[in-house]
Amino acid sequence: MTKTLRMEQIEAMLVDEPNDEFLRYGLAMEHSSAGNDAQAAIVLQELIALNPTKPYIPAFLMAGQALLRAGDDDRAATVLKAGIEASTRAGTADALHARGELQGLLSTIE
Numbered sequence: 001m002t003k004t005l006r007m008e009q010i011e012a013m014l015v016d017e018p019n020d021e022f023l024r025y026g027l028a029m030e031h032s033s034a035g036n037d038a039q040a041a042i043v044l045q046e047l048i049a050l051n052p053t054k055p056y057i058p059a060f061l062m063a064g065q066a067l068l069r070a071g072d073d074d075r076a077a078t079v080l081k082a083g084i085e086a087s088t089r090a091g092t093a094d095a096l097h098a099r100g101e102l103q104g105l106l107s108t109i110e
Contacts (some may be wrong), residue, residue: 006030021047021056028062037066045079055086057098064105073109080106 003011010027017023024047031040044063048055060083067076080102087099 004030004034007034019050021050024050025056025059028059028066032062032066037070041066041070054090057083057087057090057095060086061098061101061105064102068109077106077109
């Protein structure tokens, strides 16, 4: 699939800021918008791996959704379960809200 101008711009910014969570999330959303859910899931999983002790919680839900759209239910379930664990560990109101969304999506595939 061809990269969009926006993807190229974000990738250029990531050269200078490789650990920027928002840039990586934005790149994943660009891939998803372009219909490349498999690549979106890869970028989101890279984002999750950037900080394993305090991962970017929304990336788990988006990765799960992208993997489901790509037809990979097993990997989606694995990512969603990891997100549930991460959001529980985080314990913040936002993380606990995300946990509910993760559990809801997981329940649709189990």
